[in-house]
Amino acid sequence: MSQQDRPSRTTEAFFGRRRGKPVRPQQAAALESGLGAYRLDLTAEAPSELRTLFKTEVSAVRLEIGFGGGEHLLHRATEAPPIGFIGVEPFVNGMAKMMMAVRAAPLANLRVYDDDATQLLDWLPPASLDGIDLLYPDPWPKKKHWKRRFVSPVNLDRFSRVLKPGSKFRFASDIDTYVNWTLLHCRAHGAFAWQADEAADWHRSYEGWPGTRYEAKAIREGRRPAYLTFIRT
Numbered sequence: 001m002s003q004q005d006r007p008s009r010t011t012e013a014f015f016g017r018r019r020g021k022p023v024r025p026q027q028a029a030a031l032e033s034g035l036g037a038y039r040l041d042l043t044a045e046a047p048s049e050l051r052t053l054f055k056t057e058v059s060a061v062r063l064e065i066g067f068g069g070g071e072h073l074l075h076r077a078t079e080a081p082p083i084g085f086i087g088v089e090p091f092v093n094g095m096a097k098m099m100m101a102v103r104a105a106p107l108a109n110l111r112v113y114d115d116d117a118t119q120l121l122d123w124l125p126p127a128s129l130d131g132i133d134l135l136y137p138d139p140w141p142k143k144k145h146w147k148r149r150f151v152s153p154v155n156l157d158r159f160s161r162v163l164k165p166g167s168k169f170r171f172a173s174d175i176d177t178y179v180n181w182t183l184l185h186c187r188a189h190g191a192f193a194w195q196a197d198e199a200a201d202w203h204r205s206y207e208g209w210p211g212t213r214y215e216a217k218a219i220r221e222g223r224r225p226a227y228l229t230f231i232r233t
């Protein structure tokens with residue numbers, strides 16, 4: 001393991017790789033200019049009204065944590081210009097991919113953050129978000145690593161603080177133990193009601209679902225995705 005691949009000790013909930021292959025010069029340029037334009041500055045105080053973070057008028061603000069290469073985030077932000085989207089991804093190559101895409105087709109309803117999502121969550125004002133998507137978070141399938149999972153009592157406290165009552169927390173995963181883990185943690189937390197009419201709902205993808213890169217790989221490898229929706233009560 002090279003030094004740059006070591007998990008950072010400066011973050012609370014990010015244990016993955018910061019970098020993959022070296023980014024190409026064109027991607028590096030897109031990353032630099034894109035972060036200059038889209039990155040949120042957490043050293044400044046968060047505005048009480050998050051809608052003012054965007055270059056365009058938006059009526060609601062949603063967060064996607066760990067967007068990977070940004071396929072889902074791009075799809076959602078492109079199809080819904082009146083909604084503001086904040087995307088978080090600490091993996092440099094994923095952010096570079098996203099910044100290449102928005103260089104080609106800028107999005108006035110997008111902001112990003114390139115580090116541990118817990119930092120952003122702690123910066124946000126209470127009851128400021130209209131939704132959180134946590135799609136295929138790092139699964140940490142080995143029991144000894146379960147404590148690294150993003151879903152945890154402390155992060156559910158963070159979610160419940162920043163989500164507006166009645167808004168949705170959506171969680172997708174192909175790892176059965178993580179799906180059960182999330183159901184149990186949300187039930188124990190008390191601020192999240194699982195929205196499912198029948199067991200089959202688990203396997204029905206979200207409306208307008210474009211899929212994600214990680215999901216496509218999971219399906220190719222024979223794992224079945226589950227899609228959970230919780231309402232912030």
Ligand SMILES: C[S@@+](CC[C@H](N)C(=O)[O-])C[C@H]1O[C@@H](n2cnc3c(N)ncnc32)[C@H](O)[C@@H]1O
Binds near residue numbers: 067
């Ligand atoms: C398994 S990948 C899934 C990526 C994408 N959602 C998809 O479905 O293709 C999980 C992603 O979460 C990111 N991640 C892990 N810990 C994170 C954290 N604490 N804050 C924000 N993102 C995180 C990783 O860098 C990685 O890109």
